[in-house]
Amino acid sequence: xxxRVLDVSNLGVAVRTPTGWRAVVHxxxxxxAPRQTLALVGESGSGKSISALAIMRLLNxxxxxxxxxxVELDRVDLLALPERAMTRIRGRRVAMIFQEPMTALNPLxxxxxxxxxxxxxxxxxxxxxxxxxxxxxxxxxxxxxxxxRAASFPHELSGGMRQRVMIAIALVARPAVLIADEPTTAxxxxxxxxxxxxxxxxxxxxxxxxxxxxxxFGVVARMADQAAVIYAGRIVERGATDDILERPLHPYTRGLxxxxxxxxRPAARLTVIPGTVPSAGDEPSGCAFHPRCELGRDxxxxxxxxxxxxxxxxxxxxxxxxxxx
Amino acid sequence: xxxxxxxxxxxxxxxxxxxxxxxxxMVVAVPGNxxxxxxxxxxxxxxxxxxxxxxxxxxxxxxxxxxxxxLMHGDFGESLQYENWSCNEIxxxxxxxxxxxxxxxxxIALVVGVGxxxxxxxxxxxxxxxxxxxxxxxxxxxxxxxVGAALLxxxxxxxxxxxxxxxGGPLDLLRPAVTLSLVPMAYILRLTRxxxxxxxxxxxxxxxxxxxxxxxxxxxxHALRNALLPVMSYLGPATAAAMTGSFVVERVFNVPGLxxxxxxxxxxxxxxxxxxxxxxxxxxxxxxxxxxxxxxxLIDPRVNLGAPA
Numbered sequence: 001x002x003x004r005v006l007d008v009s010n011l012g013v014a015v016r017t018p019t020g021w022r023a024v025v026h027x028x029x030x031x032x033a034p035r036q037t038l039a040l041v042g043e044s045g046s047g048k049s050i051s052a053l054a055i056m057r058l059l060n061x062x063x064x065x066x067x068x069x070x071v072e073l074d075r076v077d078l079l080a081l082p083e084r085a086m087t088r089i090r091g092r093r094v095a096m097i098f099q100e101p102m103t104a105l106n107p108l109x110x111x112x113x114x115x116x117x118x119x120x121x122x123x124x125x126x127x128x129x130x131x132x133x134x135x136x137x138x139x140x141x142x143x144x145x146x147x148x149r150a151a152s153f154p155h156e157l158s159g160g161m162r163q164r165v166m167i168a169i170a171l172v173a174r175p176a177v178l179i180a181d182e183p184t185t186a187x188x189x190x191x192x193x194x195x196x197x198x199x200x201x202x203x204x205x206x207x208x209x210x211x212x213x214x215x216x217f218g219v220v221a222r223m224a225d226q227a228a229v230i231y232a233g234r235i236v237e238r239g240a241t242d243d244i245l246e247r248p249l250h251p252y253t254r255g256l257x258x259x260x261x262x263x264x265r266p267a268a269r270l271t272v273i274p275g276t277v278p279s280a281g282d283e284p285s286g287c288a289f290h291p292r293c294e295l296g297r298d299x300x301x302x303x304x305x306x307x308x309x310x311x312x313x314x315x316x317x318x319x320x321x322x323x324x325x
Numbered sequence: 326x327x328x329x330x331x332x333x334x335x336x337x338x339x340x341x342x343x344x345x346x347x348x349x350x351m352v353v354a355v356p357g358n359x360x361x362x363x364x365x366x367x368x369x370x371x372x373x374x375x376x377x378x379x380x381x382x383x384x385x386x387x388x389x390x391x392x393x394x395x396l397m398h399g400d401f402g403e404s405l406q407y408e409n410w411s412c413n414e415i416x417x418x419x420x421x422x423x424x425x426x427x428x429x430x431x432x433i434a435l436v437v438g439v440g441x442x443x444x445x446x447x448x449x450x451x452x453x454x455x456x457x458x459x460x461x462x463x464x465x466x467x468x469x470x471x472v473g474a475a476l477l478x479x480x481x482x483x484x485x486x487x488x489x490x491x492x493g494g495p496l497d498l499l500r501p502a503v504t505l506s507l508v509p510m511a512y513i514l515r516l517t518r519x520x521x522x523x524x525x526x527x528x529x530x531x532x533x534x535x536x537x538x539x540x541x542x543x544x545x546x547h548a549l550r551n552a553l554l555p556v557m558s559y560l561g562p563a564t565a566a567a568m569t570g571s572f573v574v575e576r577v578f579n580v581p582g583l584x585x586x587x588x589x590x591x592x593x594x595x596x597x598x599x600x601x602x603x604x605x606x607x608x609x610x611x612x613x614x615x616x617x618x619x620x621x622x623l624i625d626p627r628v629n630l631g632a633p634a
Contacts, residue, residue, distance in 0.1 A: 058534055060526075062449070091537025103528040108550050108625060118536045153626040169536065
């Protein structure tokens with residue numbers, strides 16, 4: 001696709017462990033067009049958040065680093081930029097919001113000042129203009145009485161309000177891409193729904209491309225055009241959300257979807273995938289999922305060879321030796 | 326805020342009253358007679374009686390209340406050792422000297438400690454970090470009389486650019502202040518390094534970076550203020566201690582400060598001087614702690630959270 005605003009290809013990330021650097025993200029590739037939402041779905045420790053931080057170049061250099069790949073934003077490879085140039089892109093072209101609205105705001109600054117700081121950076125506006133823009137943005141993200149609320153400190157706001165402030169900080173700079181790392185995980189279900197609608201309407205309004213990181217298929221179904229399922233640092237299945245939800249091709253995706261309790265079959269025991277996610281850098285040989293996989297557990301090929309990415313007729317990419325259209 | 330501050334201010338006289346009482350009990354309980362010079366002839370009982378009456382110290386009970394009454398009028402009483410000196414005169418002569426040295430010392434400690442602590446946190450595990458920790462350990466371990474003597478030898482003997490044992494010029498302030506600054510500097514350095522390390526790993530710093538702030542803006546605007554909160558709390562007691570003088574530093578550099586009177590007062594059983602010095606120190610300590618509380622409330626909006634205590 002030529003209209004992509006973000007193009008990640010072959011991204012690899014390693015983290016430092018007591019025994020040396022271990023690769024935890026392998027060959028992650030995906031693209032994102034304006035107005036599109038891609039969900040990166042996986043369990044805790046699957047490498048989804050660390051991939052997002054790698055794209056933002058916010059990895060703590062002491063403990064993690066990118067080892068391969070390119071992250072092209074507007075056809076410029078962010079990974080090759082010097083830090084100073086990256087600082088100008090961060091926030092302005094690609095912004096990020098985080099899971100923990102409780103701790104992600106500076107406790108000593110008013111929320112208005114934190115939004116205004118972002119506005120000031122992005123547009124070079126004067127402090128007073130940035131402040132009034134911050135108030136407008138706080139109003140836009142659904143903070144009632146934004147004029148007065150802008151002078152509040154983070155501890156005076158609820159979790160949902162703080163996440164709205166985070167969204168305001170990210171979007172006041174009018175970025176082309178927003179990376180949302182589990183934006184609703186820490187919130188109540190009703191607040192979750194409000195935040196998701198807010199993101200959707202802001203996306204329609206501004207043509208934002210959204211990379212949504214989540215473990216929740218409910219959020220995926222509601223928000224995403226495209227989904228990429230990540231397991232042990234590798235995207236195992238990627239395609240249109242509807243296709244994946246209706247007819248998952250990778251055994252892991254199937255397993256994950258089967259785990260979701262359904263109101264239609266309330267009596268059934270909850271399904272689980274046997275075993276646990278391998279810890280960072282300690283993946284099994286071959287397909288990292290094969291010890292837990294009902295199809296590949298006893299297959300020599302699954303045990304010995306990392307599956308190649310296979311393309312399917314509906315545009316899906318699946319990494320599985322046993323997947324069939 | 327004002328409510329909280331008011332209640333803290335109201336505690337001050339109560340705290341000072343308790344300190345006065347406890348110190349008084351210890352002062353009169355210590356064996357020895359303030360009117361009896363060691364090794365000299367015993368004082369005739371009648372003469373001692375007259376002296377005690379002269380100073381309002383007929384018995385401990387009278388002494389306790391009379392002296393409290395004098396304190397209320399800002400009168401610290403007479404020195405029993407230095408003839409014709411009132412404690413007020415002694416304090417008025419020596420406290421400004423100690424305060425000047427102490428404030429300079431705290432300023433040095435703050436600038437060097439916060440600066441090196443921040444650098445160490447930014448270069449964790451690096452050479453700067455190693456050197457900063459080394460300096461902190463050195464500053465805490467080496468006693469003041471060694472550092473003081475070394476500074477005297479270095480700048481008066483090896484490089485004879487400063488005189489020994491003079492007091493008056495601003496340059497005379499420098500070496501005692503540096504000597505006195507070492508311990509608080511080491512504490513501030515380690516406090517800053519620790520809290521800065523913690524703050525730099527926190528979520529809101531990641532948010533600040535994600536905004537596109539430069540690393541220096543992240544540190545100056547977001548990290549430093551948060552990292553300095555624990556340092557602020559240490560600053561109250563540290564300033565009070567530094568400003569009321571140090572016996573060792575004053576002896577080494579021959580400085581006419583207050584610290585010497587703490588020790589001499591006790592050695593001479595100069596009862597009113599002991600009470601006076603202890604109360605001066607306590608007043609500064611308590612006042613500075615209230616001040617720190619107030620400033621912390623200005624910096625950190627969360628301080629107001631608790632119900633007025």
